[in-house]
Amino acid sequence: MNNVEKNHELTLKQEKLQLGGGVQAIEKQKSMGKLTARERIDLLLDKASFQEYDLFIKHEAHDFDMEKKELHGDGVVIGTGTVNGSPVCVFAQDFTVAGGSLGLMHARKITKIMEVALTNRIPLIGINDSGGARIQEGVNSLAGYGEIFYLNTQASGVIPQISVILGPCAGGAVYSPALTDFVFVVDQVSKMFITGPEVIKTVLGEEISMEALGGARVHAEITGNAHFFSKTETECFDTIRKLLSMIPANNSVKPAALQWQEPLNADKIAGIMPDDPSMPYDVREVIKAVSDFSFFIEVQELWARNMVVGFGRIAGETVGFVANQPLYLAGVLDVDSSDKAARFIRFCDAFNIPLVTLVDLPGYLPGVDQEHAGVIRHGAKVLYSYSEATVPKITVILRKAYGGGYIAMSSRHLRADFVFAWTSAEIAVMGPQGAANIIFRKEISESADPDATRNQKVDEYRERFANPYVAAGKGYVDSVIKPEETRRALINALSVCKGKSQIRVDKKHGIPPF
């Protein structure tokens, strides 16, 4: 063979291997409403930026006649490329090859690209579409999963790790996504569970479909395992590219600052807060009114909607917003909303993203289910994450900030750098109704008209204590502002905190109330 022929031979080999499980298997993949591994990589990466590795890998299955089978690429595609011009590492399981099952070499390819990401401090995106462990490879496939989980954990807090679930991801396989920072799911495509419908039917006699047990919507709305829900794969990859534009490549750099513009609806901020303190509003309107371009990318939008978390930019720099959402459950803290906030705060802290907290909550959700689900333990995570975070922490108290909720939501006492309060703020040990009932219990019960006395006492309490000035008088609120001054105040505070350096207490690591 001369060199021209050798090059031609390479092209032929590549073409064959890149076809994965072959034309028929690809057709089957399409009929399930799914794109192929390579199409997915193309949607994720900048055009023609993909450099593939380990195309020629051979599998290590020697039993059950597997040695006679060829599994192209061993069912996974790995490589590097760029997103928005910045390098990333990617792997995509190929369901057309033996159902994307994970054998030893399949796992080695994944851990190889994970090591590249970790060594070079660039984001890792994993696309999951796999039937699970390759049973024929026995304990070797378990070893493979274990190696992946270990590296996920080592990389945690060093590089952003994104998991995209585009097919089944069941049993032990779910734990790699669960260890990563952001999990993306697509309607009708993603399926995640530990034990599937078959096992549940056999063991418990309960019938449930895959979609109802662990479909995209379930993980986006009920379990909180997913962070982003999309209707189509195309929309999903578009969102990943947007997310990557907002977060840094690793924990030692800042996200790229952008040229910025004023929010599109800055003038609307004054009209958002209702005069009646029992009425709801959408706190995302406040976020959009202070963010550059009014752009906000919300994380876990559909889960625990009483807490809003996500990324925006203020004067060009990425910030993480954490906000109680009065539109849902009056913005209370509960098990799920505590978990949601705590995890997001830790991501921001790990990746040098300043936190902007918007406070409006009437405390914790009462209920046996909440107490028995461990709201003490879960609520403690919010206190822990805020106290632990050393990034700039700016708080704006919009309205209600009562009791433990006031302390938990990035109060001065947990070392917020600056605390602002709107004129509508009510910072008190309890809400006026609860407090009046306790403080004036005797007067109310002995009154000729208890209801009238109660209302009078509630009004008195509200007048005296449910305002920002008591806390401001003690220095717990640094500045009382009008809503339309919020963006200016945030820009100012964030610029003051740019060089923030806080010495941490020396320890191996803390023990957050997981």
Place this chain on the structure above:
Amino acid sequence: MEEYHVITTENGSYKTKLTAGFLKRQKYEPVDVNTIYALIPGTVTEVLVKEGDTVAKSQQLLTVDAMKMNNIITSHTAGIVKKIHITKADKVAKGDVLIELQ
């Protein structure tokens, strides 16, 4: 369009929408120690008491083969066996009442 509801906390009542998680909440029911339910489906392998028997707390009442295990079901409380709903070799579904005490 989602509807507005009223949520009440110790601090007051507020107009608001509900979350998917909130809608899935189950109302609290106190544990009924006098009724023995099947926690998983299985086959009754042995009934160790008969109606009218006096049983002590933690006494073995029956065994159920489920999840490849022979599970021993014991009494949560001392009492008298009021009614036995199953016999040996019966297949039981999750949630079935097996034995009632009084």
